Amino acid sequence: MPSLFSAKRLILLLVGMIVLVVLISFTLRGRDNANPAESLIKDVVGFGQSLVAKPTHFVVERYKNVEDFLHTYEENERLKARIQDYAAVQAEVQQLQQENAELKELTEVQEDLSDYEPIRATVIARNPEQWDEKIILDRGKLHGVSANMAVMTAQGLIGKVTLVTNRTATVELVTTQNPNNRISAFVAEDETIFGLIEGYDEERRELILRRLDTNAKIEKGQKITTSGLGGIFPKGLYIGEVTEVTSDDHGLTKLAYVKPADDFLTLNQVMIAARTVPMVSGEDGTAEGEQAAEGEDSE
């Protein structure tokens, strides 16, 4: 050991450790925006990453095509059963859309909580460490992305943008354990049943919808969407389906487990939803937009 820890080296090591500990504790309290040096690194690394990721997606997609092909028969049967409902539903949707537009015109409502501008993006990386679930997209400030925007796939909501640089955006998935991550949500069929998506059960792989009224008639199988009332997300993004309803720890409110729409296994194409109604800052700590440190309020 003596040769390994000469005095000079020991001092260097100690100083290094102190600097690192300071850095860690400084950056552990999540931040809204990356500093210029960080942005630069993210953009440069992100560029290289997209060069590697895009061919990979291509290959994975081809593989999936083959897999799909093998399941064609089964799928065809299932789809045949559903297509009969489809025409009727489509007609109804069209009628409702028209009606909605007419009513909006009548009442002179211009903006709606459910309006958003979609921005398409490709996932270029997923946090390989996978402790907090993050993905990185190839769209950033230059493409109109800003922090706190909702991110979704064709299936439904998957997370929100936490950090943007010029050409990349970091997305925290809804499956992340972050006590300050809340999404105001309601039952799609009945908007009077509302609560907050708070937390994720890692074992069941399901989201937890808390603070439901005790008298709320929430049932298994109901669909949960965002309410847009948190001030950040647009209204009506599909979150998932209720799988179980119980009462919470104190028995004061109800609690429901919600199975997320997407299984988060392979994410490659996503959509960023930029809400048209201005977003609130989320500073008061009630909205899902609060940029909280993972370190705060650990249970």
Add this chain to the structure above:
Amino acid sequence: MIRVLVVFVAVFLFYMEPVFGLLSPVSIGQEFYILVPRFLLIYLVFVAIYYNRKRAILFGVIFGLLYDVFFIDIIGLYTFIYPILIFTSVWVMRYIHLNVLTLSLLILLLLAGLESLLFVFNTIIGTTTLVFDEFLQLRLIPTMIANFVFVAVMGWFFKWLLVQRYEQKYHVNT
């Protein structure tokens, strides 16, 4: 040529880790298994042992910093972990007969230790609610298997590459 290749492999592995991460978690039946690729770290330990310790630690700091900034957003975590693990492996290897097999075993042991420490760290800061048994079953064992396969496949190549570089740099023929 080989000189460039040594750096190139490191950069390549750095970029491959998140791509591999895109394929994880893997679902088998009802369970979802998380594989954490530690390819770069494995390579850096090989660099430290077969080529140059200082170079490896330098790589460790640089790539650790990039890793922190790009993925983790906790700056300093991997900047710290990479050099420390490289240092530890060099120190332990002084007392063990060196060959690819013992080195691979040592790396796997260190990785298991690292994952467990990160589990403790993440439990403390509240990013995970898993209990140890679940962690062992869903994370640690799949991760060890994945990295073992990686070492088994790439270990000999790393050794070959780095020994070549070593001989080229110090003009020795062993």
